[in-house]
Amino acid sequence: MxxxxxxxxxxxxxxxxxxxxxxxxxxxxxxxxxxxxxxxxxxxxxxxxxxxxxxxxxxxxxxxxxxxxxxxxxxxxxxxxxxxxxxxxxxxxxxxxAGEKVEIEEALPTPFTDEEMAVVCKLFWERRSVRDWVPDKPVPDAMIEQILEAGRAAPTGCNLDIVRFIVIKDTKEAKMVWSDIPTHMDQCALIIICYDTRVYETVGHHKLVPHNMLFDAAAAADHMCLMAHALGLGAVWLSCTEKTANTFKKKYGLPEYINQALHIAVGWTAIGSIKSLRMPLSEMMITR
Ligand SMILES: Cc1cc2nc3c(=O)[nH]c(=O)nc-3n(C[C@H](O)[C@H](O)[C@H](O)COP(=O)(O)O)c2cc1C
Missing domain, CATH: 1.20.58 (Methane Monooxygenase Hydroxylase; Chain G, domain 1)
Structure with missing residues (x-):
């Protein structure tokens, strides 16, 4: 010792x-x-x-x-x-x-096979935001759990694990955070993605990289939307204004140190939608 x-x-x-x-x-x-x-x-x-x-x-x-x-x-x-x-x-x-020689027996990463790569690309390029859900068809708890687990697997700044989740299935509670999406909220589940500010204050990161708290929440949200898609569900990120976040915090009884970052809605997709496409990569590149 x-x-x-x-x-x-x-x-x-x-x-x-x-x-x-x-x-x-x-x-x-x-x-x-x-x-x-x-x-x-x-x-x-x-x-x-x-x-x-x-x-x-x-x-x-x-x-x-x-x-x-x-x-x-x-x-x-x-x-x-x-x-x-x-x-x-x-x-x-x-x-x-103690002066001992150590060896780490972890394998180096290997490239995915063509088949595996096809699945990855399918996931990235076929995922889309879904805003219209099948009524009265709740998402099974086991699927919610898989989605939350995907959020847990997301990277987190300095391995601090500050992201916290709330699952809301109740319409009245969902109304507190529902954003400007013109769909019926009783047709999907909401996952509220929050973060615990106490942790950053403890390590002092709130002074250096406070934005990482939001990045952590965003990384979790992205993982969760990808998992929802892989499960055959539809999901969408929902923006949250500070006013909405504060109303939710107060009414839901969250402690002062838990902040809401964003939320995602998850449900069974009611209608196939045309997948949005992106601007060309060449236009996304900033070059000198
Ligand atoms: C940070 C962020 C906030 C978003 N907020 C909303 C929102 O409030 N309402 C909504 O309908 N979609 C929202 N979206 C989804 C985007 O509209 C969607 O990702 C974009 O139109 C591209 O479409 P796709 O997700 O189908 O590829 C948000 C997405 C992100 C990344």
Whole structure:
């Protein structure tokens, strides 16, 4: 076990967190800080070190050791997927601090077969926004779950996992966030994509990259719409004004630190629609 007496955890724009600070930190923030520190202090560093492009710092992985130690001291379970991932990196870092040689047995990516590529292209180019749904045909919960899982798989800035979901099937509740789409809201489910601002304040990212919070929500939304399409459902992003978001937040009783970013509607498509096409790639390119 590493000596953690003098270890502190780096914070952007403030004093480092001490063990005492971590003992008081909100659960959700402490866990996010664990993922962020594994990401920035081990995951991003270890490969250049193994490739001989960087020197290993003497405190390699120690910040995460301290956070995990506090987490366990506070009696919380450390068997979640994110902890399992973090611990793999911590084990490697510990071995490297001890001067042991480590090898990572992960396969390199290989190109998709033609068949696999055809599925990917089908998904990207056949997905479309759907705004007209079959009435009285709810989306099964199992499909909603698959869509949410696709959102969970989306990338997240600094691995902070700040995105949160609310599923609304009730018409009255849906009305609180429904945007300017002229369709009947009782024919689809709404997935409200929110983010937890406490996490960014903990790591100091709200000062540096606050926009990443919205990007995280957008990445999740895109993954979810693709999954809805693959399931044979129709989905659409719905824009949300600040006024609507605030009304929803208040009426739905969301805490002050949960912000709504956008929402998507998902249902069974009532009518085939002509897929929108894009401007040519050459016109999307900015060149000097
Ligand atoms: C950020 C964003 C906001 C959007 N907001 C709305 C919206 O409020 N209402 C709507 O009907 N469609 C909305 N859409 C869907 C777009 O209209 C749609 O993606 C675009 O017309 C291209 O069509 P496609 O999705 O069928 O390829 C939104 C899409 C994005 C990416």
């Amino acid at each position: 590493a000596n953690l007496d003098r270890v502190t955890v780096f914070r952007i724009g403030g004093d480092d967190y001490t063990r005492a600070d971590l003992m008081k930190m909100e659960l959700v923030c402490l866990r996010a800080l664990f993922r962020e520190r594994v990401h920035h202090t081990i995951e991003v560093e270890i490969y250049p070190i193994l490739l001989g492009r960087k020197k290993m710092p003497s405190n390699f992985g120690l910040q995460t050791e301290l956070i995990l130690d506090v987490w366990k001291a506070r009696g919380f379970a450390d068997d979640g997927e994110d902890f399992q991932w973090g611990k793999k990196y911590m084990e490697l870092a510990a071995k490297m601090r």
